[in-house]
Amino acid sequence: MRNAALALCALLLAGCETLSYYAQAVGGQLQIMAAAQPVERLLADPQTPADLRRRLELTQRIRDFASRELKLPDNGSYRSYAALARPFVAWNVVAAPAFALEPVSSCFPVAGCVSYRGFFAREDAEAHAERLRAEGNDIYLYGVPAYSTLGHFDDPLLSTFIQYPEGELARLIFHELAHQVAYAKDDSTFNESFAVAVERAGLRRWLSGREADLQALAGVEQRSEAFSAQLGETRARLRALYRMPLAPEEMRRRKAAELAALKPELAKHPRLAGVEPNNAFLAARATYTQLVPRFEQLLAEEGGDLARFYERVKTLAATEPSRRGPLSSPSR
Numbered sequence: 001m002r003n004a005a006l007a008l009c010a011l012l013l014a015g016c017e018t019l020s021y022y023a024q025a026v027g028g029q030l031q032i033m034a035a036a037q038p039v040e041r042l043l044a045d046p047q048t049p050a051d052l053r054r055r056l057e058l059t060q061r062i063r064d065f066a067s068r069e070l071k072l073p074d075n076g077s078y079r080s081y082a083a084l085a086r087p088f089v090a091w092n093v094v095a096a097p098a099f100a101l102e103p104v105s106s107c108f109p110v111a112g113c114v115s116y117r118g119f120f121a122r123e124d125a126e127a128h129a130e131r132l133r134a135e136g137n138d139i140y141l142y143g144v145p146a147y148s149t150l151g152h153f154d155d156p157l158l159s160t161f162i163q164y165p166e167g168e169l170a171r172l173i174f175h176e177l178a179h180q181v182a183y184a185k186d187d188s189t190f191n192e193s194f195a196v197a198v199e200r201a202g203l204r205r206w207l208s209g210r211e212a213d214l215q216a217l218a219g220v221e222q223r224s225e226a227f228s229a230q231l232g233e234t235r236a237r238l239r240a241l242y243r244m245p246l247a248p249e250e251m252r253r254r255k256a257a258e259l260a261a262l263k264p265e266l267a268k269h270p271r272l273a274g275v276e277p278n279n280a281f282l283a284a285r286a287t288y289t290q291l292v293p294r295f296e297q298l299l300a301e302e303g304g305d306l307a308r309f310y311e312r313v314k315t316l317a318a319t320e321p322s323r324r325g326p327l328s329s330p331s332r
Helices: 002-012 019-035 039-044 050-068 122-134 166-178 188-206 211-242 248-260 279-289 292-301 306-317
Strands: 080-082 090-096 106-108 112-114 117-119 138-144
Touching (some): 039 050, 039 080, 050 166, 050 188, 090 122, 090 279, 117 122, 122 138, 188 211, 188 306, 211 248, 211 279, 292 306
Antiparallel strands (some): 090 117, 090 138, 106 112
């Protein structure tokens, strides 16, 4: 069990450079595994609260749909439930240099490099963030409701997301299961953008026949795409700025002006209210959005056939990044 958990750390939590990091990673994962109870048992238990029972029943319909209709892995993931005494399962730390948009990577032999480092305790994440900040980096620290073990373990449903609205719950399950389909070493943008493309396609199919819900979804996606485009424009302007032969003080002044213009937009998004925009934030958002249109184009080329789409993505994931063509991660 311990060796398996250590392997999981290498796959997921990016950059286990110290014994203390290994310890928190192993301990956190083992805690989740110990807390997980089979959904079937909880549904059969008359002591299970009615609200939780309804949520679990919904997740199982979503889970069945994911394998039956979306061709996502049919295994024990999301067939158990773990209640955690915290609002998020983990906290991620993304860092980027003061005058660059490429995130600082955490690298190790098994899973390669990823663009963040995750911690099961917020205090540990904050301590790591402070060390990186002291080195002159921009920092974006945020809580995550779920993560994928890439099929190495059966990921449970968690209290950190079980109360999400139906659409968000379906999105999350589809997204995390997609990570079990394909994984490109050293390329977080490829992996996350693929999972987002799957969640978007999956949610449209889940809502098929529910016209009001589909119209609402179209509005949400339109606003999300407009926001992503705005962030992309800001990244482009900052990228050009960082190439200029300016004194550091002037560079910081112009950078601050660009980022200040984003604050009113972030305030329109409840989950981003209070976030201080910086290079790390922009890098983190790009990881989840930059390649989504290209993956959706690939799915369209396959006539919407998800099984064929997955095979193409798996082939690309195993290909050298420089040979992936338009699905190579673009410069941030």
